[in-house]
Amino acid sequence: MISHRDRNAQRISALDERAEALHLKRDMGIADARAMHPSIDVVEADPEADRRLLEGLADWCDRYTPLVALDGADGLFLDVTGCTHLFGGERAMLDDILSRFFHQGFDVRAGLAATPGAAWAAARFCGDRIVVSGEEEALLAPLPLAALRIEPSTRTSLESVGLRTAGAVMAAPRAPLARRFGALLLLRLDQALGRLDEAVSPRLPVAPLSVERHLAEPVTLTEDIERLVGMLAATLKTDLERRGEGARTLALLLFRVDGAVSRIALGTSRPMREPMLIQKLFHERLAALEQDIDAGYGFDLVRLSVLASATFDMQQADLAGEVTDDGADIALFADRIRARLGDGAVLRPVAVESHLPERAVATIPFTDAPCRTTPPKKPDRLQAPKTIFPPERPIRLFRSPEPIDV
Template identity: 50%
Template sequence: MNGTGKAFGLKAGEPLADARARVPHLLVEEAAPELEAALLGFIADWCDRYTPLVALDGSDGLLLDVTGCAHLFGGEKALLADVLERLEKQGFCVSGAVAGTPGAAWAVARFGTREVIEPGNEFAALAPLPLAGLRIARETVQALEHVGLTTIADIAGRPRAPLASRYGPELVKLLDQALGQQGDPISPRFATPVVMAERRFFDPIGLVEDIKAVTLSLGRQICEALGRRVEGGRAFELALFRVDGAVQKIVVGTSKPLRDAKRILALFAEKLKADESVLDAGFGYDLVRLAVLEAQADAPDQLSLVGRGRSEAEADLAGLIDRLGARLGIERVGRLLPVDRHLPESQFAVVPAATVREEALSWVGLSGPDLGLGFSEHASAECDRAEPDGAWQELPVDRPLRLIEPAEPVEAVAMVPEGPPLRFRWRRVLYKVVRSEGPERIAPPWWIGASDAPPEHRDGVTRDYFRIEDEDGRRFWLYREGLYQRETGAPRWYLQGVFA
């Protein structure tokens, strides 16, 4: 209900027929809770220009924690006037108040006048207001009015124990919170940024070059702040506030802690290249904010004196992951992570590259010393001890780099049931084997490899792998599934990979 309806004496909650009988020319719109909630969210985003601590208050209100922010707008009165004036120009019917407690601000905004309540004056401001200003249930309000208690002053001076006993402890709690005698924290929609820098403009800007220049300048500010904290950013948000109230936010993530303003700008530039529709300046932006949403400890690295070292190479890879993540989404860029499983096709998992530690990326038999299957805490130290003159020798690759998943069945003929194949047919082509090596036996874990396990349970069946070569030099990786006469009477053959 707007101010005009209140001027005619209408009240929220009364029957529509009674309202139309009193005001025949009354205009009524069907309620749309989903759209109203979305609109309230947009307004909350717009209010981020005053403070990052914005909380939703029911379906029609917002709570802003402006502690430490009011001086940026000339004081609390000037801040309140600016908020209400801007929202009214956007076509909203609004009311607001500033107080030392959320409860007092809530009551004065809805039942009082637009004013700033100084700390300690909560009782004087709340005393003449109706009991509904305490945010209590309508049934409790009606019960209090039934005994003649109609204003907050009527119950503020009464003993708390009888009130709680008769009307419930919630009444006493909300009363004490409104008067500042009990804590009343708010729950912001989003967590407070770790570090934040912003710039306001008297004349709005809209050119991409201007936005990049401002982003670079703000990036230097937050990098200095991160340096003092010995941290690097892992998630950055660029918020652009348009003069018409719209707010556009761009978020980028990194694979490693980042504290370089130029690289931060490059990530946002990649994001804009991927989707130019993200920026729509309209009539221009009057506020630009750069915030660090997540940070991580990042001690300075010792630079190498003999050319490019390990840290420089890792920085190049991290930069590639960040650029791809900015364009495609940081969660869509994956790396293979070793998994401690017995089956070859289960020994890796694709995980977001930004969440993988370098020392976790080692498979046994594929890179240098036996680092074990899965991740090893001493992997990085082993790599650092590698000799620069080529003493680091890769072990022979005894498995294909890429597997066929799922493995494809083949028709194979062997001289003996547990021997290598002499020839096999795959995809309607017959291959004659001239060389073979194996078997490499992979037995199931004891908890699923019982002797009475059903043959169709593939995880519980032994596999014998062979590396074979045909007469044309093509090399394949086949395995026979099931031990003859112990697990199955007719072993089956599968092709799981082809060597390059």
């Protein structure tokens, strides 16, 4: 059992099936529970640890859809629209989720429906059920008021007037319900029934481009991961060419068989889509993180995503088919150093507007993006010969100032 402090008393906040079989229940005082069963095992609640665990499970659920949202302290919403066929259909996908969670040591309940509200009710009150579109009302009708996701105070008020099920609320006139119990009651009801749309807000930005590879045999070696990166980057290149873009920020997600997820991101100085170059950057990044990446029993899913992209400038090749770009080698070198040592390892100077010479320059992480420069010269200076006006900054500064007599 897990306990929490409520009004200077320790109470049960969660318990397993064996504790329920002993006629213990939530919100019961720990003193009363120990009086009934002195040998019970009680653990103090740790909300922060529970939150981290839930976020870790949400990361793992990214293997099914990028649209994953947290639902309170003990639930997840997955928008699997357009994804179920990749796993053999709705039932096969639901069974796969439940089976994988079970083998990780979690006893979970799931529901699948056309609306988040109906799926939430099915998971918490009907077990592992798939609700066919149009059957939301039949699902909700016999369920208790808690299935509508309303506040406990609202549920108590509804029960005081004889409305004890969702079906009773649906049968009651809407206008009196709104006046007495608030608009949220009808909002939740309409969302569950599909009369109003309810969007699932993903906890992480959705990548515009993403490719992945499911593996029958999990991989553990860095060399195997790098080969997979090259294969996935080749697939991404086709999509990037179609869009006329190159990747500026890439993310590599490694899904471990036991549920852990490793997320590796890197940036590029220029838009990039050549698979060999992308593979080189991740080679450096993986080499830097080799001690921090625990493959465990292996990764069974590898995903490469483009988080940010930019227009890819095409360059004219000469008669020999070669492209001359003096800055390409420098940019790639800087990217490889940054991938291994971090963005702060390669810096570039930029001019800063300041009347103090020692503050007129700063350093930023290396990038080919346009940098802030000093204000342009006055129009009359642009037309004049360069020898007429001196430079805006001294070409040399003495460590100790010296007077100048003219």
